[in-house]
Amino acid sequence: MLADFAQFTASGLTRGAIYALVGMGFAIIYNASNIINFAQGEFVMLGGMLTAFLFTTTGLLPIWLAVPVAIAAATIAGVAFYRLAIEPAQRAGLATLIIITIGGSVLLRGIVEVTLGKREFVFPAFSGESNVQVLGASIASQSLWVLGTLAIVAALLWWFFEKTLFGKAMRATAQSPLAAQLVGIETRHVLLVSFALAAALGALGGVLTTPITLTRYDIGIMLGLKGFAATMLGGLGNPFGALAGGLVLGLVEAFTGGYVSSGYQDAIAFLLILTVLMVRPGGLFGRVAMDRV
Amino acid sequence: MSAVPLLQVQDLSSSYGRIRVLSTVSLEIGRGELVALVGSNGAGKTTLLRCLSGVQPIDGGTIRFGGHDINHLRASERVALGIAQVPEGRLVFPQLTIEDNLLLGGYGRNRATVSAGFTRAYAMFPILAERRRQLAGTLSGGQQQMLALGRALMSAPKLLLLDEPSMGLAPVVVERIFDIIDELRASGTTILLVEQNANAALALADRGYVIETGRIVLAGDGLDLLEDRRVQEAYLGV
Numbered sequence: 001m002l003a004d005f006a007q008f009t010a011s012g013l014t015r016g017a018i019y020a021l022v023g024m025g026f027a028i029i030y031n032a033s034n035i036i037n038f039a040q041g042e043f044v045m046l047g048g049m050l051t052a053f054l055f056t057t058t059g060l061l062p063i064w065l066a067v068p069v070a071i072a073a074a075t076i077a078g079v080a081f082y083r084l085a086i087e088p089a090q091r092a093g094l095a096t097l098i099i100i101t102i103g104g105s106v107l108l109r110g111i112v113e114v115t116l117g118k119r120e121f122v123f124p125a126f127s128g129e130s131n132v133q134v135l136g137a138s139i140a141s142q143s144l145w146v147l148g149t150l151a152i153v154a155a156l157l158w159w160f161f162e163k164t165l166f167g168k169a170m171r172a173t174a175q176s177p178l179a180a181q182l183v184g185i186e187t188r189h190v191l192l193v194s195f196a197l198a199a200a201l202g203a204l205g206g207v208l209t210t211p212i213t214l215t216r217y218d219i220g221i222m223l224g225l226k227g228f229a230a231t232m233l234g235g236l237g238n239p240f241g242a243l244a245g246g247l248v249l250g251l252v253e254a255f256t257g258g259y260v261s262s263g264y265q266d267a268i269a270f271l272l273i274l275t276v277l278m279v280r281p282g283g284l285f286g287r288v289a290m291d292r293v
Numbered sequence: 294m295s296a297v298p299l300l301q302v303q304d305l306s307s308s309y310g311r312i313r314v315l316s317t318v319s320l321e322i323g324r325g326e327l328v329a330l331v332g333s334n335g336a337g338k339t340t341l342l343r344c345l346s347g348v349q350p351i352d353g354g355t356i357r358f359g360g361h362d363i364n365h366l367r368a369s370e371r372v373a374l375g376i377a378q379v380p381e382g383r384l385v386f387p388q389l390t391i392e393d394n395l396l397l398g399g400y401g402r403n404r405a406t407v408s409a410g411f412t413r414a415y416a417m418f419p420i421l422a423e424r425r426r427q428l429a430g431t432l433s434g435g436q437q438q439m440l441a442l443g444r445a446l447m448s449a450p451k452l453l454l455l456d457e458p459s460m461g462l463a464p465v466v467v468e469r470i471f472d473i474i475d476e477l478r479a480s481g482t483t484i485l486l487v488e489q490n491a492n493a494a495l496a497l498a499d500r501g502y503v504i505e506t507g508r509i510v511l512a513g514d515g516l517d518l519l520e521d522r523r524v525q526e527a528y529l530g531v
Contacts, residue, residue: 165396172386172397179384181348183444184372184400 003136008258009251010134014143014212016250017150018044021205022227023234023242024157025198031174031237032187032194035097039081039105040202041224046074047203048215049112052121063123071203077108078199082192105220113217125211146208153204154243161239170194174237202227233273235283244285249273297360299324299452299483300345305354307337307344314340315507317354322452322485327478329498329515331491331528337507338487339381342454345485346378347371358452373401375451379458383441387430391421394429394440398447406449414443417473435466442473446482453477455486459493471497491528495519503528 022040029037050070054061061069081104089100125142132139161167173180173190181187205223206215213219226249227242234245252272257265276284300322307315315337322328332338343349345356347368356363358374366374377398386394395414399407415422418439424432429440438458445453455474459467471493478484478497488494495501498515503524511518518524 165400168389168393168397169400172389172393175386175388176384178348179380179386180397181368182346182372182378182380182384183397184369184448185397186367186369 004258006135006137007139008254010137010139010143011258012251012254013247014140014146014209014250015254016230016247017146018205018209018223018246019226019230019249020150020243020246021153021201022223023230023246024239025201026228026231027234027237027239027242028201029194029198030231031239032170032191033086033097034094035086035101036228037195037198038098038101038224038228039108039220040198040227041220041222042105042108043074043078043199043202043220044206044209044223044227045112045215045217045220046077046108046199047071047206048210048219049116049121049206049217050074050203051207052123052210052215053116056121056123057116063126066123067207070207071200074203074206075196075200078195079192081108081199082195086191086195087188105224109217109220116217118217120214120216122210122214140212142208142211146212149204149208150243153201154240157239166193229270229273231283233276233283235285238283238285241283241285245283248284298322299326299359300485301355301357301360302341302345303355303357305341305344305356306352307340307349308352309340313352313507315344318504318507318509319354320502320509320512322483324483325478325481326499327474327484327486327497329491329494329501330485330487330504331489331494331501331518331524332504333528334489335506336504338504339456340507341504342378342380342456342485342487345371345454346376369401372448372450375448376454377445377448377450377452378454379438379441379445379456381456381460383434383437385429385432385437385440385444387428389429390426391429391432391440392425394444395421395447398444400448402448407447410447410449414446417446417476418443435462435469438462438466438470439473442470446477451483453482453484455484457487457489459488459490467493491524492519495524 022044025040026037029035047070050073051066054066054069055063085100085104086097089097126145127141130141132141132144161171169185170190173185173187177187230246230249231242233249234241249269253265253269256268298321302318302320304317304319305315306317318341330338340349344351347366363371395411399410420436421440421443432440458470474484474486475497486494486498495515495518501515501518502509503511
């Protein structure tokens with residue numbers, strides 16, 4: 001009984017961690033630009049696929065080097081995506097930009113499909129296939145890597161946004177882009193850094209979970225959707241809301257899968273989101289837009 | 294040093310889409326001057342300030358700052374040169390603390406400038422020092438205006454652009470804001486003051502311009518404009 005509960009909790013948190021990483025990426029970009037970046041899931045795919053390619057397929061790099069190289073490459077892809085596709089179209093209006101991100105996701109997926117193929121890729125868990133026993137549940141060591149990394153990343157992001165000048169400038173840009181420009185913040189740089197950060201977070205998520213879930217050229221579609229759902233649930237425009245939203249979403253899925261039926265887990269998760277959004281349109285931790293005159 | 298005015302605007306035009314908002318506007322501001330720009334709602338005052346700050350594209354004309362053409366400079370580069378603006382509606386960063394709002398006002402400045410800026414802002418507005426850890430969104434309108442002013446001053450600007458600093462504030466607060474503007478002028482800051490409150494603005498200013506549907510229609514000393522029949526009829530309700 002307790003063992004089941006612990007087991008579902010662990011698997012829900014692990015699953016939720018990836019939604020959280022993707023969701024934070026959505027929130028960071030939305031904050032800086034009001035753009036919903038539907039290419040977000042593709043960076044998860046890129047992180048996992050590139051690591052697998054560099055380590056498993058070709059053996060070019062040891063795993064401890066393949067991981068940072070893959071994340072760096074995905075980050076560069078994120079920056080390139082911003083510079084080549086978003087920045088030139090900046091004046092085109094929000095709807096156009098969002099459609100461009102959908103185009104970008106199709107392109108990234110297509111490139112990987114053509115170059116690396118359609119099969120599934122994997123690489124071994126970082127600490128081997130060992131399990132840890134907690135409260136009767138058997139937790140894969142990779143899950144601990146996922147959760148530990150998520151905790152560190154969340155702490156680093158908090159520090160970045162709360163304590164550094166550039167992090168504060170990014171928040172200021174989200175709150176009032178015009179005022180940010182007027183105090184001399186280069187808002188282009190803020191956008192560039194948001195795309196880089198979001199891509200890096202996604203790629204990190206892909207790297208961490210690939211040993212558990214495997215990866216394929218098209219996993220970005222579903223993960224992007226789940227990450228977006230996590231952001232909506234937590235409150236669009238709040239990275240830490242997205243973090244909580246992701247974990248909640250993962251837990252709901254795991255408990256539904258465990259106690260009800262795995263066939264219903266997605267349906268119940270999305271039902272939960274719909275309900276939350278009907279009761280609190282701003283999300284669990286979002287703030288309703290309010291102007292003081 | 295030289296007789297070159299700090300700011301020279303020549304034949305400036307700007308539009309929103311197809312609607313021309315400024316047509317061939319020319320004006321000058323000398324070093325240390327307080328110049329008022331008055332006009333009714335929609336006359337183009339805010340647009341002019343946005344053009345000067347580089348956040349609104351221009352169709353034609355030139356803007357010279359300290360004798361140099363700054364047309365091609367980005368907003369951040371103009372701030373670096375010494376042009377700061379207190380925007381209409383204040384636009385403080387509501388979810389940041391007062392301290393962080395001020396800190397960002399000194400974005401890109403060196404440590405010494407920023408620390409001098411803090412000292413000055415807190416001396417000028419003790420209420421901001423008291424509440425430095427509070428979120429800016431929790432301040433009253435008048436306090437937010439003080440914060441917006443303090444934020445703009447953090448960059449130690451050579452030219453301060455003030456857009457409707459009295460808007461929506463209680464009369465006693467308006468008086469305080471105008472006192473502060475007077476003090477800033479006395480301390481040597483060059484100021485372009487945009488106001489609907491033409492009476493107060495012209496009474497305070499060295500010189501003034503009257504703008505109507507995107508054109509400068511009158512220019513002169515502040516007090517002369519204040520007594521001008523046309524200005525009185527149009528803006529002072531006399």
